[in-house]
Ligand SMILES: C[C@@]1(CC(=O)O)C2=NC(=C\c3[nH]c(c(CCC(=O)O)c3CC(=O)O)Cc3[nH]c(c(CC(=O)O)c3CCC(=O)O)/C=C3\N/C(=C\2)[C@@H](CCC(=O)O)[C@]3(C)CC(=O)O)/[C@H]1CCC(=O)O
């Protein structure tokens with residue numbers, strides 16, 4: 001990537017970022033199907049939403065969001081009135097069947113330097129939405145940079161097939177462990193920061209991702225006591241007594257992924273007993 005040619009050729013894409021919208025004010029103009037998808041995405045990001053649309057144009061999903069999430073959504077049953085609608089807003093989204101109005105709202109937003117997305121005018125968008133895969137803290141966005149939104153949805157399906165469905169849980173556990181580590185080794189940057197990063201990186205690299213899902217509070221403390229606190233040793237799965245007999249292979253199979261040896265033994269014993277009694281009867 002760092003070759004001269006590669007550096008000279010950088011460009012033509014968009015910046016992929018995880019925008020932090022918590023408690024920011026988002027205006028959505030329009031209440032149809034696309035608006036309902038926007039509301040879902042924006043609610044996920046904990047923003048405060050204002051929806052503007054005549055009541056007769058509301059999609060049933062939009063209606064449901066408005067009814068059920070009054071804590072986050074203010075709804076106005078009226079058409080867009082003018083630039084004052086943009087006062088205090090941190091982001092503006094249009095999802096309108098009126099291309100001219102959409103364009104004017106983009107211009108108004110631009111004058112006020114408010115980031116704006118117009119669902120019907122890609123060329124004027126400051127950012128695009130993408131197909132999303134979410135699993136707890138794991139967020140994957142697929143973007144075709146405006147070329148083929150349906151393709152993004154199809155690629156999402158492909159990627160989902162390759163995930164175990166346990167990644168989100170594993171990441172949650174890693175997040176908890178990182179917080180505990182930061183409590184033991186506080187501070188930003190410096191030598192300690194480097195050591196912390198090295199330990200976390202080595203740990204993440206050496207365990208199977210799914211193994212992290214079995215960690216509980218006690219095991220995390222043990223890992224830090226017997227790992228980090230002892231010369232920053234990276235504990236192995238075996239040292240931690242993590243026993244894994246079965247790994248969930250597909251996103252769509254909601255089986256219990258981990259069995260303790262005892263449970264597996266009991267299950268095995270019960271199976272053999274059933275088999276034996278069947279043989280005796282026949
Ligand atoms: C990914 C997704 C996310 C989301 O919307 O949340 C998304 N569109 C989705 C679906 C979808 N959209 C359309 C179809 C019909 C088939 C087709 O046209 O392909 C389908 C398929 C379907 O519904 O299955 C029609 C369409 N889309 C845009 C226009 C305007 C235009 O292009 O002029 C038109 C009318 C075109 C026309 O009139 O012909 C524009 C945009 N749509 C984007 C995102 C941005 C680019 C993202 C990217 O390139 O990756 C961008 C640029 C702006 C934006 O919206 O931010 C979501 C799938 C989510 C999922 O299923 O998981």
Ligand SMILES: NC(=O)c1ccc[n+]([C@@H]2O[C@H](COP(=O)([O-])OP(=O)(O)OC[C@H]3O[C@@H](n4cnc5c(N)ncnc54)[C@H](O)[C@@H]3O)[C@@H](O)[C@H]2O)c1
Nearest residue numbers: 030031032033034035052053057079080095096097119120
């Ligand atoms: N980006 C995407 O993913 C995507 C996908 C499909 C369609 N689109 C485009 O997005 C737009 C919206 O699609 P949709 O299916 O939600 O359309 P829709 O017809 O269901 O919704 C249009 C909404 O605009 C509202 N509206 C109209 N005039 C208004 C005004 N003056 N003030 C406030 N609200 C007003 C209506 O009440 C309605 O709720 C279309 O232009 C479509 O081409 C984008």
